[in-house]
Every structure is written in structure tokens, then in C-alpha cells.
Amino acid sequence: MLALLAGAASAQSTGRLVGTVTEAGTARPLADVNVALVGSDRGAVTDADGRFDLDVPVGTVTLRASSVGYSDADETLTVRAGETTRVVLVLVSTDADLGEVVVEGRLTNLVGVANAASSGLVGQAQIAVRPLLRVGEVLETVPGAIVTQHSGSGKANQFFLRGFNLDHGTDFAASVDGVPMNLPTHAHGQGYLDLNFLIPELVETVAFEKGPQNAAAGDFATAGRAEIRLVRRLDAGLAEAEAGSDDFVAALVADSWRLGRGDLLVALRGQYTDGPWVQPENGTLASGVLKYSTGSTRNGLEVTAMGYHNDWTATDQIARRAVPGLVTRFGTLDATNGGTTGRYTLAGTWRRSTDAGQRTRATAYAAAYHLNLFSNFTYFLDDPDQGDQFEQADRRAYAGADVAHSWRMGGIGRASETTVGADLRHDQIFGVGLFRTSARERVGTVRDDEVAQTRGGAYVSNETRWTEWLRTTLGLRGDVYAFDVTSDREVNSGGETAFIASPKVGLALGPWAETEVYLNAGLGFHSNDARGTVIAVDPATGEAVDPVDPLVRTRGAEVGARTAAVDGLQSTVALWALELESELVFVGDAGGTEPSDASRHVGVEWTNFYRATDWLQLALDVALTRSRYTAGESDGDRIENSIGRVVTGGVYAGRPDGWIASLQVRHLGPRPLTADGAFQAEASTLVNARVGTTLGPVAVALDVLNLLDSDAADVSYLYTSRLPGEPAAGVEDVHFHPVLPRSARLSAALRF
Template identity: 30%
Template sequence: MKKFLLFICLQFIISGLSAQQRNLSGKIIDSATQVPINGVTVIIKPNNRTDITDETGRFFFKNIAGNTKVLTVSAVGYQKKTYQLDDFKNGQTISLAQRQTQLSDVVITADNRNPYKAISETDIKLRGVSNSQEVLRIVPGLFIGQHQGGGKAEQIFLRGFDNDHGTDINMSVDGMPINMVSQAHGQGYADSHFIIPETIESTTYQKGMYNAEKGDLAVTGFVNFNTANAISSNMVKVEAGQFNTYRLMGMVNLLGEKAKANNQSWYAATEYRYSDSYFDNPQHFKRFNFFTKYHGKLNNNNWLTLSTSTLYSTWKASGQIPESAVNDGTVGFYGAIDPNEGGITSRTNFNAQLLTTLPNHDIIKNQLYYSRYKFDLHTNFTFFLVDAINGDEIRQQEARNLYGYNGSYQHEGYIGNTKVNTEAGISARLDMTTNSELSNTVNNFTVIKPFKLGDITELGAGAFINETFRFSPKFSLNAGLRFDQFYYKYNNKLASDSTLNGAGVYSANNNIISPKLNFYYQATDKTQFYLFLGKGFHSNDTRVVVAEKGLQTLPAAYGADLGTVFKPAKNLLFNAALWYSYLQKEYVYAGDGGTVDFSGRTQRIGFDFSGRYQPVTSLYFDADVNYAHGRSLDDPKGENYIPLAPVWSSTGGITYILKDGFNGSLRYRWLGDRAANEDYTLKAEGYLINDLILNYTKRKYEVGLTVNNLFNVKWKETQFETVTRLKGQSAVDGIAFTPGTKFAALLHLSCFF
């Protein structure tokens, strides 16, 4: 009898504990589009436990305490919602309505593994993206420069690196790579002009080499542009401005309200742009883009996303001009020595993504993508230095097929009370080019002397695992490991190629292991500290790797970030980091000369600071200040500067937001002076430029004015040390530059329906 009574008492105790502790889950969707919202912060009180929704919009709490009374849902750009738990049904779907973005919606939590998340969300929604160049400038501290016409990929600068056109920054859109490896003009060449700015819903970026999911080229960081899965209204936009600049853009839903109710969305967008630009010689720049995307729920466990896009662009370019020729009056500041430069480029993409949720809520993602890419570029950097009769014009061209796959598995579990998130994935991309060419030409197409001609096949495969441990509401740790393997083959069709031993097929392979370790500590509900440690890399051009038989051609990069996200008031946000990076020696393929150059070890140290302030709902201030001190470690002091590496830079602005009436922004970007060569005997001059946007917005239409270079500053957008020779003159070693835009005003009219 005593044993029976003891058993009954134990059952009551266990039942009481079970009643006090239970699990809680739910799903969050956008009320306008019915699409699940990723990255929403969910807080339960008074214990202040947090969770962040996954890509299916789901959140989950295990063993919530019996005294838990309130659930709060907060997301940037959405109305906050609060529920009494007594009124909340477990597994309930929460619908959030969009509203004007406010810094007060930002929540500091150790659950957030990306310290740039809050800034990226607020910036793109408050500042917007007005053109294709602003797509890149949305990243704090990232500067771009165009030096061969509007159709060429921009030169990118970030964290003391001259990334060339993408060598040390990993760029993608909807998970599909933008960078082209072993490209005719340069390694990692990233031309993002096939993205229509109005289709971008958000950006995901992180500086440094600390994310195991990102492999090749992710040294200074990565940027992924996320296009909208659904649009809430249709629009047509017409732009017209100085220098014969015109643009027509349209974006329309292809399915009705019934399809939206069934979680189906399909829209299309297109644009055409023409401009003669601000140079003395008309650029005749033309660009056509088309994009369409379907996003739909196949069943309770599967979401399918399909998209396709195409780009076609042609242009003429004034190119770089010697500073000495401007100084002696040979050519004007906006003139050209060889106005015959220019190019043609095209890219067509197909992207398919399948997101599958298992019965235990684990997530499997599969992605297949394909790109058909053509590139034909004509430039002349040295004029008559090598060939005093015909000139030094070069042609770089290729035709490419790119095939790729990304797959990942995500699991959320617990070890005791420690929350553990596991993510593992594999990826592969196969690049196959036909007739990758570098030739000395006349009149763009007549070949005088070929330097490179061959077919490139490059296969890169990678695997990674990420483990994130939430030991307490204040402390989290992320450990990641990545392995990448590369196979290279080059079919050399040019027996006279000086870097190889005759015509024929050359092959090589290499691999690298990249560990990552990241710590997150939430000191208070207003302050998070983080320490990131990691190893990254960038691959080199196939033509380098096969020439060197794979030796030292996959250099490692090591980095560390110590930073904080600090929100001292509900309308004030700071992000600051001290960082360090070290690069091993490497071989670099010079696409403009077809040669292999050796580069030694480099070291950089710096800091990034970002501030955001919203004193009232309609006013938003932002400022970024960046510093980098970089030096070569294998050269004597005074001769160890890293050419063109940014030192001081800053961007910022003030934005006035009113969705029904006047709104606009006044912005600045400042880049300080920096060394143009190793001993700093040549200087790349800095600049300070201001841009202005003014709009009058109503529910059905918007009228706006965009002004670039508001105060008409004469500035040099890109600068290089270049040995040049004009016809009949002596060679000169000095700065060659491309001028930045003059004052340029552009009007637009948008209609929404």
C-alpha cells in the first residue's frame, strides 16, 4: 500500500512539472504576399528567451517555464505583435503587416550569427536601391570604380583590398554565383548588371572569412542579393536625364489573388537603358534585362522557386587616360586617347531551388543553376608602348557554360538545455569556356598577335559543416569546417604561348581545408560582443595553376574580427569591429597581359564603424567610417605599400521617409588618398562626392529626381600606375585614370497598380 501511494505521489509531481514546462512553436508569414518570413525575432517573457524564424517562417521553444506569459514578434519593416500565451494556440500562424521601417524594431540577441543583419535590413528598406551601382554600395565600407564603360564589372575595394573585379569577395544572387573564375579579364570577375535593382528585396552580407558555407573568393567577405519571392503591386518606371540617358522598367504579377491565397507567386520584370554618358566621346551604352521568378508551395513540406534572367549589353568606352597627357593639354579631362574601346557582354541564367521540411522540422535545400555567358572586351591601356605602329589594343573574349549545385541540411536539436543547430552542405560548380582569348588587335577584331587562346574546364567541389551551440541566453558558439577540391584543365591552342610548353592539354588539381570559430556574447539586451576567427582563400586562374602544376596556387587567408553591436537607445544603433587579415604568397594571372606575376605575403589591420540614428520615424541618419593599414611583409619598409589599397573611407547620408508625400536623401562618399605603387612615389587621389534623391510619392505614382555628383566635383573614379606611350612620344610611368561622373540629373516617373 505504501509503494502504491508513493507511485501516485510521483505521478502527481511529474504531471505538475509537465504542466509547468512545455514546448512552443509557430509560423510567421507576410500578410500581403502570404510568404513565410525568415529572420523574425520571437521573444517570450518574463524569461527573455529568444528565437529567430527559419526559412519556413517557423520558430520553436523547448521547455518554456510555467511563468511564461507573453510572446512578442518583431521584424524590421513589420508591425510588432504581442500575444498573451493563454490566447496563443501552439503551432499558430502569425500574419505580419508591413509598415515603415524603424530602428526600434531591431532586437539585439545572441541568436543572431550575422552582426550586419540589422544594418542590412534597415538600410535597404530605408535608403532603397536606385541603380545597379547602389546594389553594391549598400555594403558598408565597400567602394566601387568603373574604368571601362558602363557594361564592364566594377572594380571593388573593401577592407584594405583592391579586389580587382571580384578576386577576394564572394558574390551571388539567390544562391547563384555572380563571380566568374578563370575569366578572360580577371579572376573572380563579378558583373552584377544582370540584376534589376527593383527586384532586390534584401541583401545578406558579412565581412571576413568566417562563414563555412562560403568558400572560394570569400576573403574580404561575401554578398548575396535576395530577389523578392513575391511582389505586392505592379509598377512601370520611366527615367530620362542628362547625356541622353533613358531607362524604361516594368514589373508585373503574372498570377492573381486566388493563386496568392494558395501560396503561389509569379512575376516578371524587364528594363532597357541607354546612355551616351558624360565623356567627350559618346558611350552609346545599351543594356537589356529580363527577369522572371516563380515561388510556390507544392505541398505542406515543399516550396519550389524557379527563376530565369537574361542580360545583353553593348558599349563604347573612353578608357583610362594618362594624367601627363591631361596636364600637357594633349587630351581633355573627359577625353580619350583611344575612343575605340568597348565591349559586348551577355548572360542568361536558370535557377531552381527546392526547400523541403521533414516531419521533425529539419530543412533540406537543393539548388541547381545554369548560366550561359559571353564576354568580348576591347581595351588599350598603354597605347603605343609595345607596338609603336599599330598600337597596343587588346581583345579579351570567352564563351562559357556554368553548371552548379548547392545542397544543405539543417537540424535543430538540444543536448540537455543547450540548443544545437547543425548545418551541413555540399556544392559543386563546373565552368567550361570555349576559345578564351587574349590578342593584340587593330579596330577591335583584326588580330595582330595572339597571346592566349584555349579552352578552360574548371571543377570546384566543396563540403562544409556548421555547429552552433546556444549554451545560455547570453552565450553562443559557432564552429565550422570546410573542404574544397579543385580540378583544372586547359586545352592550349596556341603553340607560341610563353607560359606553357607548346600546344596541348594541361591539367592540375589542388585542395584546401578552412576552419572557422565564432563566439557571441550578449552582455545586455542592448549589447552583443563577438569574436570571429577563420581561414579562407581564393582560387587562381586555371592558366596559372596548370603552368605552376598546382604548387602554391591556392593561397590561404587568415583573419580575426573583434566587434560589437550596440543599441544604447531604441532609435540608435552602432556596429564596430577591429579586424586583422594575413595572406600567404601567391601566383596571380594578369588577364591584361597574359602573364603570371608573383605576389608575396601581405598583412592588414583596421577597424570598421557604422552608426544608424532615427530620431523620428521620418528621419534616418547613417554613417560608416573605415580604416585599413596594409603592407607587404616581404619588401623593405618604404617599398612595401599595397598599390591602390584603401586606407581611410567613409559613406553616409540623411534620408527623409514619407510614403505619402515628399521623401529623399542626401548622401556622401569619401575615399582618402592612397598609394598607387609600392614606394608611394605615385598617389591615387581621393575624392568626396555628394548625391541627391528627391521623390514625391503617392499610392498610385511617384515622381523623382536623382542627382549624382551634386556639386559637380572633378574627380578620378579609378587610377592605376601605368607605363604609357602616346604615338611619336617617349614612354611615361605615371597615373592613368578614368574620370568620375559630372553633375548628372535624372528624372523618373513610376506608376503602381
């Protein structure tokens, strides 16, 4: 009995420290590092993934990590009885190294490491405290990025960044565990980016860049790009259930096990929702992840399989004149819109590093994808009897690989690293078509094509630290494309090839007083739909048309600064400009993207993330943009749906093992709907909130979305449509998709 009492007393007087040791400048986990409690004989040695776990007495303690070739790192923290405290220790090599830090998300100090003011990192800690309406809002953690929707929840989100109406991904590139997610020559829009399959709880980091200044960035990266990385394993199993307004229910089960010499991660997520719509959405989503990892992120192998299926009924944007006489704000003018989609991917990434500073990464992937999307934006304008519904269908398989090798170079500056890389991708599109439909039944074919599209790219970049205050980055990228289109109209069949070279340059000055200044410039590009590169006759009208350029040149420049001079604050400011020889814009009445005139976007971004205390964090991001066509058209130079003002911010209070509360604000300024600016979409402000608590292995949270019950529009377009009884020529009107009304979601998660 005395022994039991002594054991219980000991448990109450100790706490648990779980942490990771990484290398500054590369974020590589460091194995065999000694982690000791200063003034005690307690300690541990990190495993292959740089992790350690030890029990320590309660109170204020200091940990010290030490390893040959690195400066010691100390961390002082407070340990509470019976609680687990997590810590990241970063060791600085005594032999300067260059690279990218991926440790604590927006709390990471990137001064001296980042190559541009607008690049950054988001970690799971920032994602976990945000109330999310839709999983695609993971990308709203990128400062200045906006994620909305103008149709059902199974369709790819609508993205906005740097004054671009990116439609469903055009000019913004994203990858998940090395698999590129943008789809070229897509049935609905060039660069279509569907992230509805994401499981936010598995996202470890989102590394982002804006502008085309990085030689590793290829197609669709003009406005920006994001590399989403999933966790390799979980510290504990997770079972989560969520339920809320409008018949929303979701469930997640995830766990990882030690299997052989590696870790196996398994996760399954399901979701159902009807939404606030008069016509229930009946949205059914299922996604899963299976990932096996061996070794470490520095020397190891990862194999990831992802599967996703979604089926839904959509309430698309509706004409303003139809509300409230014909339908309500949440009504529909075609109850059979919607769709079904799925994507199944398999990817493997191998990494190897040497003590001499050489690093090699190789990734290979394959994917199968399908989409059947039914929309009706003009109602009865083209077909007064059966209506204007149309189907966009896409069936494809795509596969590719990319490899990069980096090495240090002696005799150049104080430290120099060169990277060479190459990538290859082939899309075999078995069918990409546009069909006239009525209640999802095909009644005519506009066009039906098969496309083979191959892209290859190669690049070289060098980063050199010449002095303690001067770093340069030089890069050159080349891309070659081959298109082969087999159309149902022979005249629209053919092949096309194209090549484009894109030089990049960057300069970093500092740091002085934890502040660094950057100058960056580079050329980039986006590809056009393969069908448009060989087209001769408009399949809808039969009129002769000119083909578009396969590759469109883009240019970007940026000057900015980053500071960590104030303790706990990470702040950046960037002045930037982007020029495109042809803007890709979404056409509301056609339901897809089309090449438009040359354009210029200029703006300023100010981002801030502040850790006020160990339980309070604050964020404020402001983006102001001026976007204009530069071709001098007589009807105006405004770019439709270019947002000139984005302000986002949040207050995040609490600790992961106790009470939490967060408030997230998103403001969008007014935006033009016509080139002359005569019609404007109104500004909107949305507020989301979360409160929750953790009691042992159970965490409970309540999200209130659209807390102020705003009746704003997610998106708005101006075009001509026809309602029953209206003139045959139709009526020009604003068509909008409303934000969802105030709703609540309650979740409970069990760690096991």
C-alpha cells in the same frame, strides 16, 4: 444616394494595413497566424507567405499577432485615412530556435542572432531611398564597400572593401537567388563579378558577411560576400521611366500574377546612355527576370530565369599628361575600346522545414556567359603603328548545385543546431583568350585556351547556445579543385588538382542590455587562374615562368560588438585582421589581375543606422585600414590602391507614401599607387541627393548625382604608356578615370 455617401464617408474614415508575420531568428513567414486589432472584432489570418491585409479605422491602433507555440507580438502604429500602412510583426518561438533574421534590413535587431559583428542585412527600404549612379552600387549598401568604374558601363564594376582593391570581384563573392556570379579563370580577371544586370527594384535583401569565418563561404569570400535575394512577388505592378543628363534613358516594367498554386514575377529593364564622354558611349543594356514561386520561403519552390545583354563603347583611364593638351578629362586615346557581354541563367531552389526544427535547402543552376572586351591602356608603347589595343574574350557555360540540411540537437546546451552542406560547380570554358587588335579587328594572338574547371566543397557547422549569455559556432570546410587546360601552346597545357581544408570558430557573449560581443577566426582561400597553375612559358615574351599555387590560403580574425541599447539605433564596431599568402592585384598596363606577394590587412569598422523618427533615418559608417605586403621587398611594402579610409553616410527623410528626401555621402581617403608610397591617389568625396513624392499610384523622384561637381578620379594607376611622338620607351605616369560630372535624372513610376 445615401448609401453612396455613407460608403464614401466610410472610406475616408478607414485606412489599410498590409503586413507580414515572420518568425524571429529565422525570418520564416508564418501561415495561419491570427492578426487582430486590439479592442475590436476586426482581424485576419496570414496566408502561406505570412501576409495579411485588412481595413482599420484611422488613428492610433494596436495590432496583435498570436499563434500556438509563439509569444504574442504587439505593434502600435498610426493609420491615416485612405492610406496604406505596411508593418512587419515578428513572433518569438517559445522553443528557442537559431538562424538568420531577414526582415527589415539595417533596422533589424540582430543582437542574439548574428554570429559576427561584421555580418548584416540590407533591405529594399534602404536601397529604394538611395540615389544610384550605377546598379552595381546596390553593394555600396554594405558598410565600407565602394563601387567604382574605370571603363565603360558594360564592364564589371571596380570594387573596394577592407583595404582590398578587389578589381572586378577578386576576394569578394556574390550570388543572386543562389547563382554564384564570380567567374574563375576569366579573360579579364580572376573572380570577375558583373552585376550590371541587376534590377534594384527587385532586390528584396542583401545579406552580407566580411571575412572567411563562415563555413558556408568558399572561394573568393576572404574580404566578404553578399547573398542577393530577389522578391518572390510584387504587391502591385510597376512601370517606371527615367531620363537624365548625357542622354541617359531607362525603362522598367514589372508585375506578378497568381498562376496555379504559385506566383509568377516578370520584369524587363532597358537602359541607354552616352555618358559625358567626348566619344559617346552608346551603351545599350537589356535585362529581364522571370520567376515562379510556390509555397512559402519556408516550404516551397522558386525557379528563376535571368537574362542580360550589354553593348558599349568605353573611355578607359587616360594618362594625366595628356590632359588638357591632347584630350579633355572626358576624352579618349582610343575611340574603339568597349565591348559586348551577356549572361543567361536558370536556377531552382527547394526548401523544406518541419515542426521538429529540421530545414533543408537545395539549389541547382546553369548559366551561359560571353564577353568580348577591347582595351588599350598603353596606347602606342608596344606597337607604334597599330596601337596597343587588345581583346579579352570569354565563352563559357557553367552549372552547379548546393544543398544544406540543418537540425536541432538535444542534450547539448540550451539549444543546438547543426548544419551540413555540400556544393559542386563545373565551368566549361570553350574559349578564354587574349588577342592583339586594331579598331576591334584581331591582328595577332597572344594566347587562346580551353579550360575545364570543377570545384566541390563540403562543410559542417554547429551553433550551440550553452547559457543565456554564451553561444559558440564551430565549422569545418573542405574544397577540392580539378583544372584541365588545353592551350594553343602545348607547353602551357596540362592538368592540376588541389585540396584545402578551412576550420572556423566563433564565440558570442551576451546579450547584456541589448549588447553582444563576438570573437571570430577562420581560415579561407581564393583560387588562382587555372592557366597559371600549369603555365611553363610566358605567351607574350616566350620566357620560362613558374606556375602558381592553385589555391592560396587566407586567414581572418575579428573581435567586435553589436548594440541596440539605444532605441532605434543599430550599431556595431569590429577590429579585424586578414592575411593572404598571395595578394591578387590589378596590373594597369596588362589589364588583368596577377598573383603578388603575401599581405596583411588590419582595420577597424564602425557602422551605425539610426531611426530617429518614423520619417527620419540616419546612417554613418567608418572603415579605417592598414594594408601592407609582408614579404619585405626592398622597393616598399604598400599595396597599390589599398584604401585606408572609407566614410559613408546618409540622411533619409520622409515616408514611402509621401514626400522623401535623401542625401548620400561617400568619402575615400588617399591610396598608394606604388609600393614605396611615392605616388598617391588623392582623396575624394562624392555627394548624391534625391527628392521625390508619391501621389496615389504615381511616384516621382529627382536624383542629382555628384551634387558638388567633384572632379576627382574614380580610379588611378601608375604605369608606363606612350603617346604619339613620345620616346619608344614610353613615359611612366598616373592614369585615371574621372568621376562623372554633376548630372540629374528624373524618374516617374506607376503602381498598377
